[in-house]
Amino acid sequence: MDWFIDRLTVHQEYPEGGLPVVGKHGILRHDIATGERLSDTVNSRQHEGSYSSSVQIRCTGSSVTVSGNPSRFNRSDNLWGFTTIEQCMQVYNQILAEYDLPPFARCTGVWHGQSPDGKRARMISDGAVIRHIDWTRNHAVGQGREHAFLRGASTLTIGRGLQPHLYPNGATVDWGTHRLRVRGQGSSYRYDKLYIKAHDLETHRDKRLKGASREEITYYDRLIEYCKDCGIVREEQSKKAPFLKKHLTLAFYGLTSEQDFRPHLTDIETALKRLEVNHVTYETIAEQLIAKGICTSSQSANATESYALKWLHGTPLDRSKSQYHVHRGRLLQLGLDISMPHDISRLPPQVRSSEVIDLKPAVMPSWYRLPRVAQLKAA
Incomplete structure (x- = not known):
């Protein structure tokens, strides 16, 4: 599978409780008149890794939530990342162990849970539930052709009429329901985008390489040059909680596989098949x-x-x-x-060249450092 995971949010309930509370702040609400305890909540804590990477972790005592980018945790880049949900879970479970929390468990079944009157019955399980997942892959369009390619892609609708939006810098095009869109987030259901990876790496370079070794800086700069030479355009598709709730077979860890997501990742690919982009260079x-x-x-x-x-x-x-x-x-x-x-x-x-942009899967260079779960120690 040429896709890999860029972001993942996982949640698991523990009805018996008794887990250590983990978070940044705790908020207790009570009735001033009666003194009755109404509710208590815990905000997420940021668990820091190297190279300005982090994940968000929260435990209320009876539920655990972890959210972040497992493919980039403790890495300066994630040009390529983990291709399986299981690999990402291993990274999260390493972090949970640092807080004396149990690892995320595989689901063995799904049942109808109790819901308020008039509400649709919710589905519950005995394991971890995926609440958000980003699937990502890299395309090569050729050196200097990235902006022309994105301009062409910005003329296409995807899915059921999702409208494109080309950013002012020309380095990103995304799709979302305008009525629901929040800049940088798309709709509350899904978010799809294409962007120039070299631009992304350069934008975050100084922050990620602060205090890094000369070897790591050289490696990171080599990645930028590789992305420019090949014209790497990143495709990213976010599947959010409402989407996963609708497609229940995708939400339950242990009962879903990477291949189950494949039919839901074709909208951009289908749209691009209708597109022929010419790259023109002038002298x-x-x-x-x-x-x-x-x-x-x-x-x-x-x-x-x-x-x-x-x-x-x-x-x-x-x-x-x-x-x-x-x-x-x-x-x-x-x-x-x-x-x-x-x-x-x-x-x-005065045209020097005019040619059709050929979209190809990016080929990973032999010197690229793939993530290894065993090396990803919690900070």
């Missing part, structure tokens, strides 16, 4: 003059280009000056005769 007149050896310096090439631009805009040129004849001689070698009135229909094209 300026100055670049052509230098490339053909007509000019040997950027200064002289820029001067001739300036003359050509005046001609293109209809500015009268003084033919009595010697530089006119110098620039005309250079431009004639490009097929531009500035002694003739400008005719746009006869202007030679």
Whole structure:
């Protein structure tokens, strides 16, 4: 399976209670008039790892929740990560052990739980339940083609009419129900996006590499160059609690598999099959003059280009000056005769290349460091 897990939220109930309370703050609510205890809650605690990685952990005494990115915990990057739910659970269980909490257990069955009158019966189990999961994979579109590819993708709807949104920097396009969308989150049901991975790595570089060794910095920079050379575009699909609640077979750890998610990860792929994106690269007149050896310096090439631009805009040129004849001689070698009135229909094209972008699965380099559960020790 070419997908891997980028984010995971897991919850498990312990009706018998007795677990140690873990969190940042505890809030107790009581009735001032009667002194009756109404409720108590615990906020999540941030469990820190290396390279500015962390997971959120919370235990109320009778329930445990862990949320984060197991593929990046204690790693500077997650260009590739864990491909199975079981691997992610092993990372979370290592962290739970640090707080003397029991590991997340596999579900052995699912039952109808008690619900308030008029409410739909909820499903319960004896093990851990997945409340949020992000599936991710990498595409290669070719060096320098990422922005053109995303502009093309931003013209497509996916699923049942989800509208695209191209970010102002052109580095991300996402899809969500606009009525429900919160920036950076999509809808409360699902969130799908494509983004330029090199840009993402560069954006977080300083934070992730603070205090890192020279070897790790060199490795991280090598990853950035790899992403640029291949034109890596990351596809990410978030399946949130309402989605998992609707598709109950996906929510219960031990009763679901990675392959069960596959039919629900095809919307972007299906949309992209309708898309043909052309990548066009242009040369300026100055670049052509230098490339053909007509000019040997950027200064002289820029001067001739300036003359050509005046001609293109209809500015009268003084033919009595010697530089006119110098620039005309250079431009004639490009097929531009500035002694003739400008005719746009006869202007030679300045396109250096125009080709269809070929979307391919990214190939993991041999030197890439995959995550290993045994090395992921809780901080």
